[in-house]
Amino acid sequence: MAIDLRSDTVTKPSQAMRDAIASAPVGDDVYGDDPTVNSLEERVAAMFGKEAALFCPTGSLANQLAIRSLVGAGEELIAETNSHIVRAELGAAAVFSGITTRTWPAKNGLLKASDALEIARPNSGPYLVSTTAIAVENTHNFGGGTVQPISEIAALRKGADEIGVALHLDGARLWNAHVASGVSFAEYGKYFNTISVCLSKGLGAPVGSLVLGSKEMIASSRVWRKRYGGGMRQIGLLAAAGHYALDHNIDRLAQDHVRAKKIAVALAAIDSSLIDPATVETNIVGLDLAKFAFSAADFAAKCKENGLWISALGPKYARLVTHLDFDDAQTDESIEILKRCLKA
Numbered sequence: 332m333a334i335d336l337r338s339d340t341v342t343k344p345s346q347a348m349r350d351a352i353a354s355a356p357v358g359d360d361v362y363g364d365d366p367t368v369n370s371l372e373e374r375v376a377a378m379f380g381k382e383a384a385l386f387c388p389t390g391s392l393a394n395q396l397a398i399r400s401l402v403g404a405g406e407e408l409i410a411e412t413n414s415h416i417v418r419a420e421l422g423a424a425a426v427f428s429g430i431t432t433r434t435w436p437a438k439n440g441l442l443k444a445s446d447a448l449e450i451a452r453p454n455s456g457p458y459l460v461s462t463t464a465i466a467v468e469n470t471h472n473f474g475g476g477t478v479q480p481i482s483e484i485a486a487l488r489k490g491a492d493e494i495g496v497a498l499h500l501d502g503a504r505l506w507n508a509h510v511a512s513g514v515s516f517a518e519y520g521k522y523f524n525t526i527s528v529c530l531s532k533g534l535g536a537p538v539g540s541l542v543l544g545s546k547e548m549i550a551s552s553r554v555w556r557k558r559y560g561g562g563m564r565q566i567g568l569l570a571a572a573g574h575y576a577l578d579h580n581i582d583r584l585a586q587d588h589v590r591a592k593k594i595a596v597a598l599a600a601i602d603s604s605l606i607d608p609a610t611v612e613t614n615i616v617g618l619d620l621a622k623f624a625f626s627a628a629d630f631a632a633k634c635k636e637n638g639l640w641i642s643a644l645g646p647k648y649a650r651l652v653t654h655l656d657f658d659d660a661q662t663d664e665s666i667e668i669l670k671r672c673l674k675a
């Protein structure tokens with residue numbers, strides 16, 4: 332069977348997770364009656380020290396609800412150039428909320444507070460767009476699973492407070508950042524006005540994200556979620572998968588990180604221009620194929636023929652993501668396939 336490292340979203344719910352889904356108590360969540368959803372929202376809000384949370388079908392919706400609560404129409408959100416909110420949400424902030432974005436570039440997506448603060452322009456008056464929020468992605472997906480230093484996050488909060496700008500955390504893979512850095516969820520929670528987290532990435536749930544913020548922000552986001560068409564009924568079935576994932580699948584992310592590092596070390600030994608293993612802190616291995624004759628798409632096609640699925644995310648950039656349906660034996664097998672395909 333093919334090994335699929337295109338993303339950590341490709342995992343399938345385990346039998347134990349399916350059992351948890353099957354036995355979940357449910358109710359109509361649009362009426363606020365689903366006990367499993369309510370307990371998941373309370374649980375995740377408490378983990379991060381936030382007042383409230385809202386269960387969403389996708390991380391994109393969770394991000395969009397958060398940023399529309401922080402940034403008005405005709406105002407701007409600033410973010411790193413390759414952030415998911417800017418590149419992978421299909422212009423949702425502009426289409427649905429009238430929000431413009433401006434970006435700063437950072438190698439591997441690594442946060443430096445000064446990069447963001449230097450381009451922030453709050454209260455710009457009648458001629459220029461005013462910055463009202465900054466988004467931070469942790470871990471940074473297209474940056475290669477980069478963990479953002481807590482010292483830079485703290486410095487960004489301090490600088491943002493001085494100029495009256497809000498902070499949003501796109502924490503789709505914050506679980507990985509927590510496991511890699513040892514920084515607590517409550518510590519991350521302290522620095523951000525709003526947070527989104529995904530249950531459907533490394534944690535292995537089939538669906539589900541949450542947006543976190545103040546009681547008032549979540550009450551308003553509940554209205555907007557319905558308006559976007561995201562009001563769901565007996566959705567405790569999916570919230571139960573989320574509870575299961577939080578109970579069982581956080582600490583084991585360390586194994587995904589070890590396997591990603593092993594792949595990076597093996598590939599760097601073939602050609603050090605492919606990847607610097609020191610940059611592989613979590614479950615994402617980004618390969619720079621600039622020195623090779625073939626494109627990332629050709630390389631991905633070649634790997635697929637050999638039983639390994641990977642992503643081509645740029646002309647010369649390929650990405651592999653380890654996850655809970657990927658074990659040690661498959662790690663060794665993947666390395667062999669990658670070596671073979673790099674030589675071809």
Ligand SMILES: *Cc1c(COP(=O)(O)O)cnc(C)c1O
Pocket residue numbers: 388389390391392394415416468470471472501503504529532540
């Ligand atoms: C996956 C992801 C999201 C959310 O994606 P959905 O497919 O909408 O659930 C948001 N931010 C980052 C960084 C992601 O990797």
